[in-house]
Amino acid sequence: MADKTLDAKGLNCPLPILRAKKMLKEVPTGGTLEVLATDPGSVADFGAFCRTTGNELVESTAADGVYRFIIKHVA
Numbered sequence: 001m002a003d004k005t006l007d008a009k010g011l012n013c014p015l016p017i018l019r020a021k022k023m024l025k026e027v028p029t030g031g032t033l034e035v036l037a038t039d040p041g042s043v044a045d046f047g048a049f050c051r052t053t054g055n056e057l058v059e060s061t062a063a064d065g066v067y068r069f070i071i072k073h074v075a
Contacts, residue, residue: 002034002070003027009038009066016042017049020071024055027073032058035069042067 006023008016016037027033035046043060046069050057059070 003031005034005036007036008042009036011037012039013041013045017045020046020049021053024071024073029073031073033071033073035071037067037069038065040067042069046071 004023004027006016006020008019011019016035016039020033020035024033035042037046039045043062046060047057049055050071055074056072057069058072059068061068
């Protein structure tokens with residue numbers, strides 16, 4: 001279970017990334033943020049976001065048009 005969940009369904013780039021960045025500040029180091037999104041571009045966006053911020057993309061799944069990401073707050 002993630003420490004926080006961000007429902008970004010219905011939002012298009014760059015809003016899911018911007019909201020995730022803001023919410024990660026509320027997650028303790030070592031904690032996780034679950035992000036739910038419907039924008040197909042979010043798959044590449046969250047991969048790039050984690051690489052550039054130093055956070056870890058623990059999980060990335062898709063089902064019924066909803067993309068789910070688990071991000072571990074590392075830095």
